[in-house]
Amino acid sequence: MTERLVVIGGDAAGMSAASQARRLKAPQELEIVAFERGTFTSFSACGIPYWVGGEVSERDDLIARTPDEHRERAIDVRMRTEVVEIDPARRRVRSRDLAAGAQAAETWTEYDKLVIATGARPVRPPLPGIDAPGVHGVQTLDDGQALLDMLERTRGRRAVVVGAGYIGVEMAEALLNRGYEVTVVNRGEQPMSTLDPDMGRLVGDAMTGMGITMVNDAEVTKVLTGEDGRVRAVATEAAEYPADVVVLGLGVRPETELARAAGLPLGEHGGLLTDLSMRVRGPVADGAIWAGGDCVEVLDLVSGRERHIALGTHANKHGQVIGSNVGGGYATFPGVVGTAVSKVCDLEIARTGLREKDARAAGLRYVTATIESTSRAGYYPGAGLMTVKMLAERRTGRLLGVQIVGREGAAKRVDVAAVALTAGMTVERMTALDLGYAPPFSPVWDPVLVAARKATAAVREAGA
Amino acid sequence: MTERLVVIGGDAAGMSAASQARRLKAPQELEIVAFERGTFTSFSACGIPYWVGGEVSERDDLIARTPDEHRERAIDVRMRTEVVEIDPARRRVRSRDLAAGAQAAETWTEYDKLVIATGARPVRPPLPGIDAPGVHGVQTLDDGQALLDMLERTRGRRAVVVGAGYIGVEMAEALLNRGYEVTVVNRGEQPMSTLDPDMGRLVGDAMTGMGITMVNDAEVTKVLTGEDGRVRAVATEAAEYPADVVVLGLGVRPETELARAAGLPLGEHGGLLTDLSMRVRGPVADGAIWAGGDCVEVLDLVSGRERHIALGTHANKHGQVIGSNVGGGYATFPGVVGTAVSKVCDLEIARTGLREKDARAAGLRYVTATIESTSRAGYYPGAGLMTVKMLAERRTGRLLGVQIVGREGAAKRVDVAAVALTAGMTVERMTALDLGYAPPFSPVWDPVLVAARKATAAVREAGA
Numbered sequence: 001m002t003e004r005l006v007v008i009g010g011d012a013a014g015m016s017a018a019s020q021a022r023r024l025k026a027p028q029e030l031e032i033v034a035f036e037r038g039t040f041t042s043f044s045a046c047g048i049p050y051w052v053g054g055e056v057s058e059r060d061d062l063i064a065r066t067p068d069e070h071r072e073r074a075i076d077v078r079m080r081t082e083v084v085e086i087d088p089a090r091r092r093v094r095s096r097d098l099a100a101g102a103q104a105a106e107t108w109t110e111y112d113k114l115v116i117a118t119g120a121r122p123v124r125p126p127l128p129g130i131d132a133p134g135v136h137g138v139q140t141l142d143d144g145q146a147l148l149d150m151l152e153r154t155r156g157r158r159a160v161v162v163g164a165g166y167i168g169v170e171m172a173e174a175l176l177n178r179g180y181e182v183t184v185v186n187r188g189e190q191p192m193s194t195l196d197p198d199m200g201r202l203v204g205d206a207m208t209g210m211g212i213t214m215v216n217d218a219e220v221t222k223v224l225t226g227e228d229g230r231v232r233a234v235a236t237e238a239a240e241y242p243a244d245v246v247v248l249g250l251g252v253r254p255e256t257e258l259a260r261a262a263g264l265p266l267g268e269h270g271g272l273l274t275d276l277s278m279r280v281r282g283p284v285a286d287g288a289i290w291a292g293g294d295c296v297e298v299l300d301l302v303s304g305r306e307r308h309i310a311l312g313t314h315a316n317k318h319g320q321v322i323g324s325n326v327g328g329g330y331a332t333f334p335g336v337v338g339t340a341v342s343k344v345c346d347l348e349i350a351r352t353g354l355r356e357k358d359a360r361a362a363g364l365r366y367v368t369a370t371i372e373s374t375s376r377a378g379y380y381p382g383a384g385l386m387t388v389k390m391l392a393e394r395r396t397g398r399l400l401g402v403q404i405v406g407r408e409g410a411a412k413r414v415d416v417a418a419v420a421l422t423a424g425m426t427v428e429r430m431t432a433l434d435l436g437y438a439p440p441f442s443p444v445w446d447p448v449l450v451a452a453r454k455a456t457a458a459v460r461e462a463g464a
Numbered sequence: 465m466t467e468r469l470v471v472i473g474g475d476a477a478g479m480s481a482a483s484q485a486r487r488l489k490a491p492q493e494l495e496i497v498a499f500e501r502g503t504f505t506s507f508s509a510c511g512i513p514y515w516v517g518g519e520v521s522e523r524d525d526l527i528a529r530t531p532d533e534h535r536e537r538a539i540d541v542r543m544r545t546e547v548v549e550i551d552p553a554r555r556r557v558r559s560r561d562l563a564a565g566a567q568a569a570e571t572w573t574e575y576d577k578l579v580i581a582t583g584a585r586p587v588r589p590p591l592p593g594i595d596a597p598g599v600h601g602v603q604t605l606d607d608g609q610a611l612l613d614m615l616e617r618t619r620g621r622r623a624v625v626v627g628a629g630y631i632g633v634e635m636a637e638a639l640l641n642r643g644y645e646v647t648v649v650n651r652g653e654q655p656m657s658t659l660d661p662d663m664g665r666l667v668g669d670a671m672t673g674m675g676i677t678m679v680n681d682a683e684v685t686k687v688l689t690g691e692d693g694r695v696r697a698v699a700t701e702a703a704e705y706p707a708d709v710v711v712l713g714l715g716v717r718p719e720t721e722l723a724r725a726a727g728l729p730l731g732e733h734g735g736l737l738t739d740l741s742m743r744v745r746g747p748v749a750d751g752a753i754w755a756g757g758d759c760v761e762v763l764d765l766v767s768g769r770e771r772h773i774a775l776g777t778h779a780n781k782h783g784q785v786i787g788s789n790v791g792g793g794y795a796t797f798p799g800v801v802g803t804a805v806s807k808v809c810d811l812e813i814a815r816t817g818l819r820e821k822d823a824r825a826a827g828l829r830y831v832t833a834t835i836e837s838t839s840r841a842g843y844y845p846g847a848g849l850m851t852v853k854m855l856a857e858r859r860t861g862r863l864l865g866v867q868i869v870g871r872e873g874a875a876k877r878v879d880v881a882a883v884a885l886t887a888g889m890t891v892e893r894m895t896a897l898d899l900g901y902a903p904p905f906s907p908v909w910d911p912v913l914v915a916a917r918k919a920t921a922a923v924r925e926a927g928a
Binding site: 055313380412415429433436437439 | 476508510511514519525526630775776777778780781784796797798800801802803804805806807812814816843844845873875876877878879880882883884886887889893895896897898899900901902903904905906908909910917
C-alpha cells in the first residue's frame with residue numbers, strides 16, 4: 001500500500017525531509033506532497049543580505065532546488081498553496097490555492113505522515129507607519145527583490161536599519177556596500193545581543209569605525225512618512241533619524257499558528273515541541289507528525305533547556321533527520337549548543353554556548369576570561385586581531401561558552417568550542433587540544449587555547 | 465634553601481618551561497640556568513620558510529624572546545654553551561663554552577631539577593656531495609640566514625628541494641616566491657606522506673599546476689658538484705636534476721645522544737620517554753628530570769602508541785606543563801591526536817588522527833569516506849573547493865582520522881576533527897555538531913559534516 005507523506009512548507013527543513021524520504025522510499029511506497037504558500041522552494045534566506053549588498057549577483061544563486069527539480073524527484077510540490085488547517089484526528093490538512101484568489105475552493109488532503117516546516121515570521125511591531133512604502137523586511141526572496149527594486153528605483157542616500165542582531169548588522173553592511181549612509185537603531189545596550197555586552201561593544205565600536213551610525217538603547221516609536229506616503233524618517237522617544245529606506249531586522253518568531261490551532265504542543269518560545277527523532281510530542285500528534293526548522297524549539301545541550309533558533313543549518317539537519325525517520329530509517333537530532341557566526345564588513349562575530357546571563361538563568365556559577373590574540377603567527381602577513389571571551393563553570397571547570405570578535409580568521413575558530421561544549425570538556429582539558437598550527441594559520445598557541453589557559457587559571461583562583 | 469633548575473636547550477620547550485617556572489617561583493626560591501649551544505633563544509623554526517620566501521622580512525620577527533629578555537626575568541641563559549654530559553647519579557651536567565674554542569674549560573653544574581629540551585636534528589643522509597656549498601638545511605635561524613645569503617649572492621635559477629613533507633613543500637613555495645624553477649625530489653609515491661596517497665596526489669597535482677616539477681618515487685643517490693666545488697645537480701638512480709641550490713627537507717629525528725649516554729629511556733623512535741607530567745620515566749632519572757619538545761615521544765591518543773612529532777605548538781605546551789610542575793604547580797600533557805596544517809602557495813593541507821596505514825598498524829578495521837565541498841556557501845564570492853577524507857572505525861563508527869586538501873578556508877577545519885577525536889566521538893554524532901554557519905563562512909552543511917554523513921553511511925553499509 002502506498003503511504004502519503006504531506007509536508008507543509010517548501011524551504012530547508014520541509015524539502016530536506018522530503019528529499020531524504022524520497023532517497024529511502026520509491027514513489028510506489030511513499031507518495032510525497034509538499035505545500036508551499038510562496039513562490040520559491042529550498043532557498044537560502046541567509047544569503048539575502050549578500051544579494052542585496054551585491055556580493056551575490058543573481059537571485060537564483062540562492063535557490064538550491066526549484067519546484068521543478070523537486071518534481072523530477074517525484075515530490076509533488078504545490079506552489080502558492082497555503083495550508084490553512086491541520087486536522088490531526090482525521091490525519092488531513094486543508095489547503096487553499098492562493099493563485100486562484102478569494103474564490104478558491106479549499107481542498108482536504110489526507111496524510112499518513114505529516115511534516116510541519118512552516119518556518120518563522122519576522123517580528124513586525126504594530127507601529128504607526130510601519131507598512132509605509134520604503135519599509136522592508138528581508139525574510140523571503142520576494143522581500144529581497146522588493147528591497148532591491150526599491151533601492152534601484154529611488155536611489156536614496158540614507159538608510160535606517162531597525163535592530164542590531166544578525167540580520168541587522170548584515171543588512172547594515174549590505175546598505176553600506178550600496179553607498180548608503182547607514183544608521184542602526186538598536187533597543188539593546190550594545191549591538192548583537194547574542195553576545196555579552198562587553199563583546200557587543202567591540203562590534204559597536206567597529207561598526208562606528210566603518211562609518212555606521214549606531215544608536216543604542218533606543219526603541220523605535222513610529223515610522224514617519226512624507227507627503228507622498230513614503231517613509232521619510234524613523235522616530236524614537238528621543239530623536240528622529242531621516243531615512244530613504246528602512247530595513248527591519250528585529251528577529252523572527254516560530255510560525256506555529258496552524259499547529260496551535262490544531263492543539264499541538266508549543267513551548268515557551270512559541271515553537272513546536274518534538275522528541276529527539278523530531279516527532280511532535282503528545283497525544284494529538286499521535287506519532288504521525290514531525291516538525292523541524294524555524295518552527296520548532298530545540299534542546300540546548302549546555303543549559304538543558306529548550307530554545308528557539310532560526311538557522312538554516314539546523315533546518316537542514318532537522319529535515320535530514322525527519323526524512324530518515326519517515327522514510328523508514330533512523331536518525332536523531334540531539335540538540336544544539338547555540339553556535340552562530342556572522343560578519344559586518346571585515347569584522348567577524350561568533351558565539352557558542354551560554355552568555356553570562358544565560359549561565360545565571362540556568363543556575364550556573366561561572367568564571368570568565370577574555371584574551372586578545374591573532375589569527376596567524378604575529379609575524380605572518382595578514383595576522384588579524386581577535387578577542388576571545390570564555391565562560392567556564394566554577395569548581396568543575398566545564399566549558400560553558402565562547403564569544404569571538406575579530407578580523408579575518410576569527411569566526412570559525414568558535415567551532416572548536418562548539419565541539420568541546422558538545423563533548424562536555426573542561427577548559428583545562430582544552431588547553432591541551434591538538435589544534436592545527438603553522439604560522440599562516442595560527443599563533444603557536446591558538447587563540448582558543450590562550451583563552452582556555454586563562455579560563456583555567458580563573459577556575460583555580462575562584463576555588464570552590 | 466634555593467633550588468637550582470637546569471635547562472638544556474634554549475628554544476620553545478626549554479624556555480617555556482623556564483618562564484613558567486619563574487612565574488611560579490621567585491629567584492630566591494628557584495635559580496634557573498639555561499644552556500643553549502646556538503646563538504638564539506625562543507625562535508620560530510616553523511617561520512623560516514616564510515622568512516626565506518619573503519613574507520616575513522626580518523629574522524628578528526621570528527624571535528619570540530632574546531637571551532637578554534630571558535635574563536631580565538632572572539633566567540641565567542648561557543649562550544653558545546653546549547652541555548656535553550648529563551650525570552643523573554650526581555645530578556649535574558657538564559658544559560663547554562663553544563665561543564672559547566677547543567681550549568675551553570669544561571664546567572660541572574649541579575641541578576635539583578633538570579629539563580632536557582635538546583630538540584631534533586635534521587635528517588642528513590651521508591651522500592656524496594651533501595656537504596657541498598649550495599646544499600642547505602633549514603632548521604635554525606643560522607641555517608635560514610646562510611640560505612638567504614646564498615640566494616642573494618648567487619642569484620641562481622634552479623632549485624631542488626629534497627623531500628616533500630611539510631618543510632619540503634613549504635620550501636618549494638618559498639623558492640618559487642624567490643623566482644626559482646623548483647624541482648621537488650621525493651622518495652614517496654606522492655608528496656606529503658603524512659597523508660594517505662590518494663590525498664597526497666591532490667597535493668602533487670596542485671604543485672605541478674603551480675609550475676613545480678614533482679619527482680616522486682625517487683631516492684637521491686648523490687649531490688653533484690661543479691669545478692668550483694659548488695652543487696650543480698642532484699642525482700637519483702634514474703636521472704640528474706640541475707640545481708643552483710639544494711634544500712634538504714627530509715624531516716628530523718630526536719636529538720637524544722646526551723640522554724642516551726646518560727642511560728635515560730628512549731622509545732622506538734629515539735625520543736625520550738616521559739610520564740604524563742612530562743617527567744622522564746625510570747630509575748636513572750630518579751624523578752628529577754623532565755623532558756619536552758622535539759626530543760620526546762608523545763602518546764597518540766587515537767592509536768594508543770608513542771609517536772615522535774616535532775612541532776612548535778607541542779613544544780610550547782610541554783614547556784608550559786614542565787614549568788608548572790617544576791615550579792610547584794600541577795599540569796599534565798595528555799597526548800596528541802596528530803594534527804598538522806600546512807600550505808603550498810594557495811593550497812592548504814591538513815590532517816589529524818590516523819591514516820589508513822596507521823589504522824591497519826594499530827589493528828583497527830575502518831571505513832573511509834571522501835567528499836568535495838566548499839569553504840563558503842557555493843554562491844558566495846571566494847568559495848574555495850576542498851576535499852575531505854574521513855576514516856571511521858567499523859562497527860563502532862568512532863572517528864579515526866581526517867585529511868583535508870583545498871583552497872582558502874580548508875586547513876583549520878581540521879580542528880573540529882581534532883576535538884572530536886580527543887572526545888572519542890563517532891562520525892554519526894559528528895553529523896549533528898553545531899558548527900558555525902553563515903554564507904561567508906560555510907555551506908549550510910559544513911564540509912566536515914558532509915564527510916561525517918558519508919562516513920556514517922559507510923559504517924552502516926559495512927555492518928558488523
